[in-house]
Amino acid sequence: MSGKHHMSDHPVSPELGPLLKHWRERLEPRRIPGINTSRRRLRPGLTQDEVASLTGVAGSWYRQLESRHPRPVSEQFVERLALVLRLDEAERMILYRLTLGQTPLPDMPRGDVDTGGKFQPFLDALLPNPAFLSNLCWDILAHNHPLETWFPWLSDERNLMRFVFLHPEAREYLVNWHTDWAAPSLAQLRFSLATHCDSQDLVQLIDEILEGSEEARKLWAMNEARVHSDGDVRRLRLPAHPDEEIQIRIMSFAPLSNWDLRAIVIVRLSP
Template identity: 65%
Template sequence: MQAVLDALLPHPAYLSNLWWDILAHNQPQEDWFPWLPYERNLMRFAFLFPEAREQLVNWRTDWAVPFLAQIRYAIATHPNSRELIRLRDDVLAGNEEARELWAAHHAMAHPDGDVRRFRLPYHQGEEVRVQIMAFAPLRNQDLRAVVLLRV
């Protein structure tokens, strides 16, 4: 999968597991997301690190609500996953706003096709719009590959 991610240059791309640990990524992903060296879990970064609110434009509506909906869907489809339950509990324990949003009971499978915005700290705070392209390798559909295409 690393070869596939590298072939997607210049677009940032990553591979994550069922509970959003980033298992592999290409260089543009690291250039856009300087948090990767200290937090390998996308959801924990989004909810437990204050800089996420700056980097993920429209954090509450465009990121937090859909991310929580994805966590809820993942738990519904994998109810015995201790890692997913731990992720949910960590996010809700560490973020008061997430607890409030969780009560809305939204669920969604994936962000494939969504258009969202990022603010890039390593690029003088440049704001970019991307379309999220998500897919799963057939050999393990609990993995997800995500490519961020500038639009």
């Protein structure tokens, strides 16, 4: 792209429309200057015409953007739209990907690494905390011994997302499965898909999850996105003590040599 004011040659994805509708309808009109809040509203959030006015385009033009046949856009407009819709980091990156085919941040470095040999000493050094290394599709590539005690299902299922959504026992081990585990996991999958739309393995994983889980399909329709789970505090039950709930904090790291990898450390918190 030669400049922010020039229209992109990249075709705007038809997947953009439902997201734009979701983002504008969650806004609170009273908190946005210039919006008339005196009249009765039939729907939540902002109207298409209000978003158009705030971004400086015609209402008919914006309505077409939310349709299945959107027109090309400029980077300047995309930046204004992200501000108007109050998008967070993950959502802004998705907007850029679906409209311009690029990310607003520099591409993350990706490279081949010897996951088994290079990262195993790091994972072992994190004892007694369970820890593992996963790739873009959440395949567990390496782990330390405590993780096998906490998650004995590893011997049958090496993909974290498939376990969460397609294995019934996940709902027993993962406390508050729907809100604390399933919803954030799908939001991360959406972000990964938007930033790695050329990954057939990722597309296949998401299709498998959506086909196999009605709950996943309902959550996917909410169009939520998030970058990572670093710092999340959640609860789970260990298979060896199914009647006892423990509280954990998830710590996430990415090696500079390959940001598509993630090292996860599970820290047990004091009761």
